[in-house]
Amino acid sequence: MIYTRNLAYAYPNGRQLRFPDMECAEGRVLLITGQSGVGKTTLLHLLAGLLKPSGGEINIAGTDIGPFSAGAMDTFRGKHIGIIYQQSHFIASLTVGENLLLPAALASKDHPRQRLRNIAERLGIHGLLHKKPAQLSQGEQQRASIARALISSPQLLLADEPTASLDDQNCIAVAELLAEQAQQQQAALLIVTHDSRLKQVFDHHIQLS
Amino acid sequence: MILRIAFKNLLHKPLYATLCWLLLACSTAVLLMLIALSRQAKEQLEKQIEGVDLVLGAKGSPLQLILSSVYNLDAPTGNIYLQEAQRFMQHPMVESAIPLSLGDSYKGYRILGTTPAYLDRFKVQPREGRIFSGSMEVVIGATVAERAGLKIGSRFAGTHGLEEKGHVHEEHSYVVVGVLPATGLAIDQLILTPLESVWTIHEPAKHLEDEDSEHDHEKDNAVQEHDHGTDDDDAHKHDHEKADDRTNSAAGEHHHATDSHPEDDHSDADRQNAADAHDHEDDHQEPADHDQHQNAVPANGHVAATAANKQITAVLIHFRSPLAQLQFPRMINENTNMQAAVPAIEVNRLQSLMGSGAEVLRILGWLLAGLAACSIFVMLVQGTHERRYELALLRSMGSGRGKLLGLVLSEALILALAGILGGFLLSRLSLWLLQQEVFTNYHLTFSGLWKITATDMITAAAILAACLLAALFPAIRAFRLNISKTLANA
Structure with a gap:
C-alpha cells in the first residue's frame, strides 16, 4: 500500500534527515515512534505530501508521489489520504456534521450522508453532528477528527500523536478504534507517536533515532 | 462548498461583517444617490430650457x-x-x-x-x-x-x-x-x-x-x-x-x-x-x-x-x-x-454652483468606500491569521491553493455584493423619502426612481473592485500558506 525508499529531507537551515525504509499493507498498522525532535512530524508531512523530500521515493497505492505538483498533490491527498492530528482542528464556523463531510465535498465526491451516519454511529458521535466544534469535549473532538479522516474512504490513514492528550484508558480505546476502522476499510494506518503506551497495542513498529 | 464556507465564516463573525456591510452600504448609497440626483437635476434643467434661447x-x-x-x-x-x-x-x-x-x-x-x-x-x-x-x-x-x-x-x-x-x-x-x-x-x-x-x-x-x-x-x-x-x-x-x-x-x-x-x-x-x-x-x-x-x-x-x-x-x-x-x-x-x-448660461452657472456641493458629497462617498475597503482588509487579514489552521486543514483535506484564494476572495465578494445591494436599496429609499418630503415642496418630480444607469454600474463595479483589491493581500497570503509549518506549530 505504502512504501518508502531512501527517504531524506533537508531542512531550510541545512540539517539533513534520513529515514529508514518502511512499508505498510492494507488493513495493517505501522507504529513509528521516536523522541521529540527526531523528525516524526516531518516524516508524517512527507508521507502526506505536505512537504517535498530532498531525496528518495514515496509510493502510495502504486503511485510515486515525488513528481506531483502542489495542486496535483492536494487532489491526490484528498482522494487517498486521511490525516488525524494531535490537536483536532475544525472549521469553526461549520457544524461538526458539515466538517465531517468537508473532505468528501472538497474532493467533489457525492455527499455520503449515509456513510457519515454509519461512521458517526460507530464512533459514538452521531448525536453531536449539529453542534459547533467548539462545543465538543476533547475526546469527542478526537473522535470527530477520526471520523473526518475516514469519511472519504482513504487507502492510507496517517495519525500524528493521536493519543498524546488522552489518559491511559482513552489512549488504548482510541488506538483500538483507529486500528479497527482501518481494518474495516482496508486502509493502511501509520501512527507517528512518542507515546510508548501504544507499543503494547501494535506489534509492527519502527523506531526513529 | 467554498462559497458556503465563506458565507458561514462571515456569519461566524457577525459584528465585523455587519460593520463592513454598513460602511459599504452607506458609501454605495451616498454615491448612487448623488448620481441619481445629478442625473435628475441635469435632465430637469436641460429638458426645460429646450427651445428657449x-x-x-x-x-x-x-x-x-x-x-x-x-x-x-x-x-x-x-x-x-x-x-x-x-x-x-x-x-x-x-x-x-x-x-x-x-x-x-x-x-x-x-x-x-x-x-x-x-x-x-x-x-x-x-x-x-x-x-x-x-x-x-x-x-x-x-x-x-x-x-x-x-x-x-x-x-x-x-x-x-x-x-x-x-x-x-x-x-x-x-x-x-x-x-x-x-x-x-x-x-x-x-x-x-x-x-x-x-x-x-x-x-x-x-x-x-x-x-x-x-x-x-x-x-x-x-x-x-x-x-x-x-x-x-x-x-x-x-x-x-x-x-x-x-x-x-x-x-x-x-x-x-x-x-x-x-x-x-x-x-x-x-x-x-x-x-x-x-x-x-x-x-x-x-x-x-x-x-x-x-x-x-x-x-x-x-x-x-x-x-x-x-x-x-x-x-x-x-x-x-x-x-x-x-x-x-x-x-x-x-x-x-x-x-x-440666456438660459443656457444661467443653467451652467447653476450647475457649477451645485457642482461644488456635490463634489464634497462625492468625496465623502468615496472616503466611506475607502473605509469600507480598509475594514474588509483588516477583517480578512485578521481572519486568515486566526484561521490559518483551518486553511491548512482545508489544504490537507485536498482543496487546492486556488480554492483558498477563492475562499478569501469570496468572503470579500459576498460582503461587497450585499453591501452594494443594500446601498442601492438605501439610496432608492432615501430618494423616495426625499420625493415625498422635500421635492413636493419644491414642486419637483423625480422620475425613473428605479432606473439603473451606466454610471451606477460603473460606481458599483468600482466599489466591488476596491473590496476585491482589499481582499487580494490576505487571499495571496492564504494561497502561499506553508501548510506543513502551520500544522506542525499547531
Whole structure:
C-alpha cells in the first residue's frame, strides 16, 4: 500500500534527515515512534505530501508521489489520504456534521450522508453532528477528527500523536478504534507517536533515532 | 462548498461583517444617490430650457429670472409691459415668443398666464378635455390634478401670491377644462390659463388689495406681484423698488419697473384707480379689446397689440438663427428697462454652483468606500491569521491553493455584493423619502426612481473592485500558506 525508499529531507537551515525504509499493507498498522525532535512530524508531512523530500521515493497505492505538483498533490491527498492530528482542528464556523463531510465535498465526491451516519454511529458521535466544534469535549473532538479522516474512504490513514492528550484508558480505546476502522476499510494506518503506551497495542513498529 | 464556507465564516463573525456591510452600504448609497440626483437635476434643467434661447423679463438677477420663468422655482423678478416686450416678440429674428404672467397660485401650485403656444413648446396636449380658450379657463398639470384633487369641470379660486396662504380671489373662480398627461417636467405642477385670466382677476379686486397693500409690502416673502394691467395708465405708474434692491421682495403688490413715481404717491393713486378703474379702461382701451380680454383669447395665441399698458412677467423667446443670440441680449440690456437672460448660461452657472456641493458629497462617498475597503482588509487579514489552521486543514483535506484564494476572495465578494445591494436599496429609499418630503415642496418630480444607469454600474463595479483589491493581500497570503509549518506549530 505504502512504501518508502531512501527517504531524506533537508531542512531550510541545512540539517539533513534520513529515514529508514518502511512499508505498510492494507488493513495493517505501522507504529513509528521516536523522541521529540527526531523528525516524526516531518516524516508524517512527507508521507502526506505536505512537504517535498530532498531525496528518495514515496509510493502510495502504486503511485510515486515525488513528481506531483502542489495542486496535483492536494487532489491526490484528498482522494487517498486521511490525516488525524494531535490537536483536532475544525472549521469553526461549520457544524461538526458539515466538517465531517468537508473532505468528501472538497474532493467533489457525492455527499455520503449515509456513510457519515454509519461512521458517526460507530464512533459514538452521531448525536453531536449539529453542534459547533467548539462545543465538543476533547475526546469527542478526537473522535470527530477520526471520523473526518475516514469519511472519504482513504487507502492510507496517517495519525500524528493521536493519543498524546488522552489518559491511559482513552489512549488504548482510541488506538483500538483507529486500528479497527482501518481494518474495516482496508486502509493502511501509520501512527507517528512518542507515546510508548501504544507499543503494547501494535506489534509492527519502527523506531526513529 | 467554498462559497458556503465563506458565507458561514462571515456569519461566524457577525459584528465585523455587519460593520463592513454598513460602511459599504452607506458609501454605495451616498454615491448612487448623488448620481441619481445629478442625473435628475441635469435632465430637469436641460429638458426645460429646450427651445428657449432667451428670456425677457424685468431687471434683476438673471438666474432668478430663468428660475422663475423657465423652471417655475424662484419668485419672479418683476413685471414688464407687454407693449414694450412686443417690440422684441415681433422682431423678425424671433421665431416664437411665449408671454408668461405669474402671480397667483392654488394650493401652492402656480397659476401661469400664458398662451397655448406654451403647451406646443412641450408638445403636450390635454389627455382629457381641451386647451383653454377663454378667460378663467385652465388646463392643469398631471401632478396638480392628482394632488389638488381637481378634474374637468372643477372650479377653484386662486390664492394671491405663490405661497399656500394668502388672499384668496374668491370673487373669481377658475374652471378646469383640460388635464395634461404626466411629463416629469415642471409643467406637471402648473395651472395654465390665458393671460387674460390674470388680468381679469387683478382688475376689480383692486380696492381689496389696496387695503392691505402696506401689509403685503412688508412681507419678506411677498412674492406676489400683480398685473394690474388695465387699471394702471401712464399717469399712475409707481416705482416700488425698495432700497434693498431685491426686486422680488420689493415686488410686493405692484411691479411697475418702468416708472419712477415717488412711493407715497401710490395709495392715493390706487385709491383713485379703484374708484374709476373702469373709466380708465374705457379711456385707454378700445371697446373691442376690452371685450376680448374679458371673454376670449385670440385663436393664434397672439396677444392684442393694443394692450398698451398690460403687464406680463416674462417672455420665452426662440430665435430663428443662433446669430440673434449674440445681438439680442445686448440690445435689450442696454437699451431698455428690461433684461434678457440666456438660459443656457444661467443653467451652467447653476450647475457649477451645485457642482461644488456635490463634489464634497462625492468625496465623502468615496472616503466611506475607502473605509469600507480598509475594514474588509483588516477583517480578512485578521481572519486568515486566526484561521490559518483551518486553511491548512482545508489544504490537507485536498482543496487546492486556488480554492483558498477563492475562499478569501469570496468572503470579500459576498460582503461587497450585499453591501452594494443594500446601498442601492438605501439610496432608492432615501430618494423616495426625499420625493415625498422635500421635492413636493419644491414642486419637483423625480422620475425613473428605479432606473439603473451606466454610471451606477460603473460606481458599483468600482466599489466591488476596491473590496476585491482589499481582499487580494490576505487571499495571496492564504494561497502561499506553508501548510506543513502551520500544522506542525499547531
